[in-house]
Amino acid sequence: MPDIYGQSLSRHDLEARTGDLGQFAGVRLMHLENGVERGIRLLEFRSGTGLRFTVLVDRAMDIADCEYRGQAIGWHSPSGFRHPGLHEYEGEGGLGWMRSFSGFMITCGLDHTLFMYDAPTDNYVYAPRQVAKQSLHGRVGTIPAHLTGYGERWDGDTCLLWAEGIIRQGAVFGEHLELHRRIEIEVGSNAITLNDRVVNRGFYRTPHMLCYHINLGYPLLDEGSRYLAPIRDVVWASHADGYRDQNVGYRTPPTPQRRFHEQVWEHEMGCDDDDQVPCALVNDRLGLGLCVTTRKTQFPCQFQWQNFQAGQYAMGIEPSTHHVLGQSGARDRGEMIWLEHGDERCYQTRFSVLDGDIAIARCEQHIAAIAQQPAEDYPAPSGDFRRIGGRS
Template sequence: MPNLYGRNMSRHEIETASGSLGHAAGVRLMSLSDGLERGIRLLEFRSGTGLRFTVLIDRAMDIADCEYRGFGIGWHSPAGFRHPGLHEYEGEGGLGWLRSFSGLMVTCGLDHILFMYDAAAENYVYGPRETVRQSIHGRVGTIPAELTGYGERWDGDRCVLWAEGVVTQGTVFGEHLKLHRRIEIDVGSNDIRLHDRVVNRGFYRTPHMFCYHVNVGHPVLEEGARYLAPISDVVWAAHADSYHAQNVGYQTMPKPQFGFHEQVWQHELAAEPSGEVPVALVNDRLGLGFMVTTRKDQFPCQYEWQNLQAGQYAVGIEPSTNHVLGQEAARERDELIWLEHGDAREYDTVFSVLPDAAAIAREEARIGAIAVQPTEAYPGLSGNFVPLGTRP
């Protein structure tokens, strides 16, 4: 039963109060019409709690805006929500992706994540293609989806807002991968449920790598905001050779910095007995936080991204199928996932707004019960990249 305006309401009560659920909650199709965003279709979700978020249909059905009762959560970069038709995948030596990088969630994959890499292409049995040139974080995030449905579904007194779509990444003499995505939220809830299924519809043996770049911005991110995670080991930091130079540790965030170079950490995270791994960024001053809950068997690796430069201020929570070492290392370590025709991988993730101090305290206790994260700002780096096992 949805909790709206401070009380639980049945479907009958909601329908007596208004001729349409849309007065409180709903999902509707829109399009952007100006500047770099012109022509992008999006879905706007409102859950009735004050949570509003948008889904960019024409950019892999990623989540763009996200706000709670007027407080911003999702990151807006200077790149904006750029129309995919303007994207140059191999531009700027493979860094062109950064000109389309913005929003709460950006999907990375489907066959490559992390930095640029020229992958051997003998699996595609085409002589002229000796390698597949991979730009940073792969192609999928700027591919339009086929919207297969959206709307509201009542089940007794429960109402679910939902959307589904299919993103196709394919080429001749190469990969033919499909991302089937479903996004749901219950009316009266602050939990966004994401279910992804990646399947090889082609007949070549094809690599698969997958990552969510979940980006939290101001005001959840501000001086004093805290990163909470069940960290059992701090494995790696991109800035290890200058660990203290920027005076920014992994857990407590500073105000926007000038001349800041991004910092990336890989943490080994423990899971609950259910297999769930919760990670959050919380703002104690506001009594507001944002949490990402994944499954260890689906995303065995996690990164923390700190882009604390003024004007680009963001912290990223990044669940991943692979270590931060990249595709070359995944191949060498026999940890790259290979999909034959019809093979699929599934991913179940929940994005949760933590609306008050009590919710923050509850989830902090939950995370601490899984593993007690380091108290020091600069934990020792183990370099222990846990073997992921042979990946079929």
């Protein structure tokens, strides 16, 4: 039964208290109508616990806002939720993605992630194009979805809020990949479930890469917040040559800084007996946290992004199918995922709001039982990029 406002209520009880579930929970379709966001379809979810989040239908069904009882969890950047019609994929030397980079969760892929790369295209059997110029984090995040359905579904005394859509990334003499996405949450719950399925609908052998850029902001992110993760090894740091120059380690963020240069880490994560990898940012002052749970077999790699620049204050949790070495490294190491016609890859992710000290403590205990993360702020990167097996 849904737990609403401290009461465990049946469907009968809930319906007796309102003529419409939307009084306190539900999912509805809206449009953004001003500025660079004008024309974007948006789904607003409210679970009835104080958790509210929005899904940008016209931007790969990524999650934009995320807040709990009026406290922001997700991050908003200066770019806003820019309409995809304004996006220039190859703009600014491949860094145009930065002008559409905002929100709680952004999908990177479907055939490329990380920094720019000229990918050989002999697999597409089209001589006039020898390479595909891949820009930062790929194309999919600014492709509108074909919304196939959304709404509320009752199963006995359980009510599920859901939305489904298909995002197609395709070209003549190029890739034809589809992302089938389903987002759901139970009424009375604080856990968002994301189910993704990537399918090669084309008849060319096609590379596949996927990464989620999960961005957390103030007030969840603040001085004194703590990053919790089952880290078995700190593999790499973008700033290793000046590891301590900014006086910011991996565990706790500072207040917003002037002239801060982003820091990125790759951590080798452990998993529990169910293949699950939980990582969290918690704010003990607020009694609030956000735990991201992925599967090790699906996302064997994970990055931590620190952007503590004033005016852009954010931290990212980034599960990835590939190492930070990118597409070039994946090809050289034989770790690229190649999809033939009809091949597919599935991904399940959960975003859980941690409400109160008890929920935070339970999450921390679960993570520590998998692996004790380094107690020092500046663990030396090992450079040990473990082989990713099971790929054609």
